[in-house]
Amino acid sequence: xxxxxxxxxxxxxxxxxxxxxxxxxxxxxxxxxxxxxxxxxxxxxxxxxxxxxxxxxxxxxxxxxxxxxxxxxxxxxxxxxxxxxxxxxxxxxxxxxxxxxxxxxxxxxxxxxxxxxxxxxxxxxxxxxxxxxxxxxxxxxxxxxxxxxxxxxxxxxxxxxxxxxxxxxxxxxxxxxxxxxxxxxxxxxxxxxxxxxxxxxxxxxxxxxxxxxxxxxxxxxxxxxxxxxxxxxxxxxxxxxxxxxxxxxxxxxxxxxxxxxxxxxxxxxxxxxxxxxxxxxxxxxxxxxxxxxxxxxxxxxxxxxxxxxxxxxxxxxxxxxxxxxxxxxxxxxxxxxxxxxxxxxxxxxxxxxxxxxxxxxxxxxxxxxxxxxxxxxxxxxxxxxxxxxxxxxxxxxxxxxxxxxxxxxxxxxxxxxxxxxxxxxxxxxxxxxxxxxxxxxxxxxxxxxxxxxxxxxxxxxxxxxxxxxxxxxxxxxxxxxxxxxxxxxxxxxxxxxxxxxxxxxxxxx
Amino acid sequence: xxxxxxxxxxxxxxxxxxxxxxxxxxxxxxxxxxxxxxxxxxxxxxxxxxxxxxxxxxxxxxxxxxxxxxxxxxxxxxxxxxxxxxxxxxxxxxxxxxxxxxxxxxxxxxxxxxxxxxxxxxxxxxxxxxxxxxxxxxxxxxxxxxxxxxxxxxxxxxxxxxxxxxxxxxxxxxxxxxxxxxxxxxxxxxxxxxxxxxxxxxxxxxxxxxxxxxxxxxxxxxxxxxxxxxxxxxxxxxxxxxxxxxxxxxxxxxxxxxxxxxxxxxxxxxxxxxxxxxxxxxxxxxxxxxxxxxxxxxxxxxxxxxxxxxxxxxxxxxxxxxxxxxxxxxxxxxxxxxxxxxxxxxxxxxxxxxxxxxx
Numbered sequence: 001x002x003x004x005x006x007x008x009x010x011x012x013x014x015x016x017x018x019x020x021x022x023x024x025x026x027x028x029x030x031x032x033x034x035x036x037x038x039x040x041x042x043x044x045x046x047x048x049x050x051x052x053x054x055x056x057x058x059x060x061x062x063x064x065x066x067x068x069x070x071x072x073x074x075x076x077x078x079x080x081x082x083x084x085x086x087x088x089x090x091x092x093x094x095x096x097x098x099x100x101x102x103x104x105x106x107x108x109x110x111x112x113x114x115x116x117x118x119x120x121x122x123x124x125x126x127x128x129x130x131x132x133x134x135x136x137x138x139x140x141x142x143x144x145x146x147x148x149x150x151x152x153x154x155x156x157x158x159x160x161x162x163x164x165x166x167x168x169x170x171x172x173x174x175x176x177x178x179x180x181x182x183x184x185x186x187x188x189x190x191x192x193x194x195x196x197x198x199x200x201x202x203x204x205x206x207x208x209x210x211x212x213x214x215x216x217x218x219x220x221x222x223x224x225x226x227x228x229x230x231x232x233x234x235x236x237x238x239x240x241x242x243x244x245x246x247x248x249x250x251x252x253x254x255x256x257x258x259x260x261x262x263x264x265x266x267x268x269x270x271x272x273x274x275x276x277x278x279x280x281x282x283x284x285x286x287x288x289x290x291x292x293x294x295x296x297x298x299x300x301x302x303x304x305x306x307x308x309x310x311x312x313x314x315x316x317x318x319x320x321x322x323x324x325x326x327x328x329x330x331x332x333x334x335x336x337x338x339x340x341x342x343x344x345x346x347x348x349x350x351x352x353x354x355x356x357x358x359x360x361x362x363x364x365x366x367x368x369x370x371x372x373x374x375x376x377x378x379x380x381x382x383x384x385x386x387x388x389x390x391x392x393x394x395x396x397x398x399x400x401x402x403x404x405x406x407x408x409x410x411x412x413x414x415x416x417x418x419x420x421x422x423x424x425x426x427x428x429x430x431x432x433x434x435x436x437x438x439x440x441x442x443x444x445x446x447x448x449x450x451x452x453x454x455x456x457x458x459x460x461x462x463x464x465x466x467x468x469x470x471x472x473x474x475x476x477x478x479x480x481x482x483x484x485x486x487x488x489x490x491x492x493x494x495x496x497x498x499x500x501x502x503x504x505x506x507x508x509x
Numbered sequence: 510x511x512x513x514x515x516x517x518x519x520x521x522x523x524x525x526x527x528x529x530x531x532x533x534x535x536x537x538x539x540x541x542x543x544x545x546x547x548x549x550x551x552x553x554x555x556x557x558x559x560x561x562x563x564x565x566x567x568x569x570x571x572x573x574x575x576x577x578x579x580x581x582x583x584x585x586x587x588x589x590x591x592x593x594x595x596x597x598x599x600x601x602x603x604x605x606x607x608x609x610x611x612x613x614x615x616x617x618x619x620x621x622x623x624x625x626x627x628x629x630x631x632x633x634x635x636x637x638x639x640x641x642x643x644x645x646x647x648x649x650x651x652x653x654x655x656x657x658x659x660x661x662x663x664x665x666x667x668x669x670x671x672x673x674x675x676x677x678x679x680x681x682x683x684x685x686x687x688x689x690x691x692x693x694x695x696x697x698x699x700x701x702x703x704x705x706x707x708x709x710x711x712x713x714x715x716x717x718x719x720x721x722x723x724x725x726x727x728x729x730x731x732x733x734x735x736x737x738x739x740x741x742x743x744x745x746x747x748x749x750x751x752x753x754x755x756x757x758x759x760x761x762x763x764x765x766x767x768x769x770x771x772x773x774x775x776x777x778x779x780x781x782x783x784x785x786x787x788x789x790x791x792x793x794x795x796x797x798x799x800x801x802x803x804x805x806x807x808x809x810x811x812x813x814x815x816x817x818x819x820x821x822x823x824x825x826x827x828x829x830x831x832x833x834x835x836x837x838x839x840x841x842x843x844x845x846x847x848x849x850x851x852x853x854x855x856x857x858x859x860x861x862x863x864x865x866x867x868x
Binding site: 301302303323324325326328334336338341342343344345346347348352355356357359362365366367368370394397 | 518519725726727728729731735738739741742744745746747749
């Protein structure tokens, strides 16, 4: 039997009030792609941080290449040959891609050499990246590519990936998998954290399932089904959503040929975007990040008010020049992609974060009724099963998935007539994702018009009635879900819908 | 070896413990300083921490100096919480003093008592005008409010100098650079005989309560602070950043101007080149030591006032230079900034086993 590359034995890590890992053991063989599966709060991230040296276990031992090691910090981990791509990026916004990568490496190389190596690695693995662009102009998907390149440049023996595909197109995921398969065939081991069961089954030959900080199963995912993996992970099967044909109601949102020049040099110009969303339907917006989604959502939410008033209408009201508060008064509620810092103020409690978009707890003159505010927060926490330390827990103390549940809950419980949500389930575990999707569908059934922007096609296929694709700032015609295939959407994502669109014109009308 | 470990959440205890520890450090350094200067440290400390408290009159003087500090700091707290860095409250204080003085000079022997209201309103408007210049330059040209507000302090000082050396000089004042003393009707009413404490004190306490309500109990105050905490969230919510900028500067300018008005129509009673006493700068320290919280600032204003009085006493009784006040203020701010590390970090006597926190 081959010597394991990495082996954890009896790892326990306690935080005040919670045991993140309890007696966790895990073995990764050289050249093995090993999945770690679990819900939010199952202890996956803590376990990875222990391996990467940023957290110290209370008990247990880590073995690397057969020797007991105590990894004190990420630098030591990298020296051993362990590299990690985090779910939350650690990039400096004001620096360029190359400078960011340079910072993470030892200082023996010049910036020019690093740039060269980035270009080489990027083309070797088909990761499209311009080394000279400042990071703040990149989309989330592009930022992740920076992280992946940075990890690859250290030539790791073990590569840890935390939810790496959540922001990639199907084509990009395939490309990434080509990269990962290539790495595995070169003898590199991969620890792969994901909620996407089909990905784990496509990539990994071993899987450790965590639930509540404990190992609940070890298996070969290729021999399992999605359902059996889900059972191991959440102890029950996720609720399935049955699609049924729908007859949408009145027009709620219309975008009439909206064109907007980009606001920063690396943004995207919106070109003649036409879009309609009706009451009681979910319209999905697919596309690779960085193709104008951000810009379109700014214009729709009112954060960008440069549009002509008539370019965007809600019902009969021209709203193009209205701010977010006025649009909210007309029934528009919006969940942005960035949760911390945009959807919520990190340092403020959940209750206070309600005040960003909700006014129910306000008295005359904008007086905040604290009791009412707390009660309102408690109701949302209960209804959307948010794991939080009460209504005053700071937003940043919540895990990504739980904060998303809270923000989605905040907007859905406002009973909007138009609901716009971006990346509703990014980084959210299977159980919570299913819950969020079913809440969105319940909203639709109640007659709300819903626009979902997502880079997860599966999700769009699951909840949308119609689909659009956005590419290079232009919006494709709409496509009924029944006509949508991954191949066709993928083609449209490159902006090639001219030919296939004709037959769908009647759908868009 | 000493290590800093990031805390998962900011420490509530240290948020308020840090100013106390900073005060302790200031006192210890102060003792060393007195000893190094060959003065009795005990006497020195007495000047700062006992003399200002020991009699009714002394307490009154303490309040007289704490009033402008508190008023200015309240305005600054609104600014700083909105991420607007108004460093020039001193200039707004001076403009307030000039405008209030200008109105006071208009009064004659038979003017009614209502003139006090006009004097104070003029002070407030003067401060708002001066801060409004900062807001406008920031809004229109993206000029740094830090530099602009600071530079305007010197413009205001020059303006005051021009007026008291020139057009407003008291013709019967033996050519001293000062205006004539204001008519008695223009002076802010005092609360008690035998003490200089005026209506300004309850006004400042009322303002503290008002700022607390605004910041923590109204949506407008909430919106004001979100812009400082998370600009993208403010934009998402639809809170106007321009409105926050103007509100912050007008409130702090108005408060500083009111303090200037209270000062000239109170303890000073005329305009002289010595109106600016550094309250506008000291209030920055008051604001941070008081954690930008209205009640905390009431305490820190009193503390800073003790430094002022203690400095004067140290000068007259111990023969120390008056700049000892500035030394103490600076020490306190420095110690506070250092101690504030404890709010976000935990100090560990780390062996080599200790790990550093997350990357």
